[in-house]
Amino acid sequence: MADQYPLNIGSLRSQVNLTLHTHHAARIWLGRQQNDGKHGIPGLAGFCQKINQIDRGSAQDDPYSDWWMILIQEKIQESDNGLKAIDSRLDDVMAQLPKTLEVGENLSIQPMKLPLYLSNPLAFKAVYLLTGYDEVVRRVLLAQHVGMIGRRDGEAWIDEGAHLLRSLFGLAQQFRYSGATRDDFAANNARAEQAREMYARFDAIPQDILEGTRRSEFAPVIRRNQPAATEPDDLAEDDFHEGEE
Secondary structure, eight states, X not given: OOOSSOOOOOOOOOOEEEEEOXXXXXXXXXXXXXXXXXXXXXXXXXXXXXXXXXXXXXXXXXXXXXXXXXXXXXXXXXXXXXXXXXXXXXXXXXXXXXXTOOOOOOOOSSOEEEEEOOOOHHHHHXXXXXXXXXXXXHHHHHHHHTXXXXXXXXXXXXXXXXXXXXXXXXXXXXXXXOOOOHHHHHHTOHHHHHHHHHTTTSOOOOHHHHHTXXXXXXXXXXXXXXXXXXXXXXXXXXXXXXXXX
């Protein structure tokens, strides 16, 4: 029997909120604007915008977008391993506390709260890194407070964690939409040549990525029937928003 009730179901939505307890993590989130002779430092918000551009390029069959998605996924894993290594050191340090001393978790009395609207899994993975860094900073400051490590060691570990995230964000900022598709490379036309020139300072794109046999597990479905963007700015609009309480 035919369905007498036509379906009219809207898009799925979920509410995601980020809470940060340290100024160090908040600075990583915000980045730094270029001014007074100081170069700008990309923050997590800028990283998420770049990830959206890469995602759109990947959906339009740009092999360089697919390549950058793989590079960023690998860099995220590398950064996660680095934060876990710092965390392991903190475990060793805090294990030396007297057994009769109980030390609670180090939390801000007025944390920074942000609603997140992210449209890409790699953006979420970067947020997970930031929350991991926030926890590392809290643990380092606590270890300093109870006299388990000195100020210099604490600052070095905090800076080490910040470098891991900023290195990831810096990698994403090097991405440029090539404007070429795999069909262009197969035809070896002007668009393909222009894309190669754009990425001339990098190593040659791996052949399996160029052919499309290797893509990130988070890569979007390729939509070849959509008109391709002609300029990088065509991919600049993003689905990312931020707010603060």
